[in-house]
Amino acid sequence: MAASLPTPRTLTELDHIRISNLLKHPGLSFAAELESVLDNAELVSSYQIPPQLVTMNSRVLIADAQTGNERTLTLCYPPDTDPNTGFVSVLSPVGTGLLGLAEGQVAQWAAPNGTQASAKILKVLFQPEESGEYLR
DSSP: OOOOOOOOOEEEHHHHHHHHHHTTSTTOTTHHHHHHHHHHOEEEOTTTOOTTBOOTTOEEEEEETTTOOEEEEEEEOGGGOBGGGTEEETTSHHHHHHTTOBTTOEEEEEOTTSOEEEEEEEEEEEOTGGGTOTTO
């Protein structure tokens, strides 16, 4: 059986630089997956990113692929992480799964117990670039 191709991702140039700098710190358990996303992403200027794409600091409505339960998450940098309020780090499996995908696509990641989890991105509720916040 052939290996599946990675889901295409689109990132802003600024997000790519900032996340690449985060990965320079040793001891990150999920770095290989995120490096793969960065290495294979199409890079676009913050001024040209489509509004339906998940960028850093975007708030998204997702639906769990197994249960259909909906949840709102905000993709953030590690210092802002707060799972209780839906702020998920880009360095987490869920955060890496969401980064650079668009509405209608399915994010996939490994759950803490090792099983595969996934969720459909129903709506990008807020994207900084769409709001004119190009340096956020």
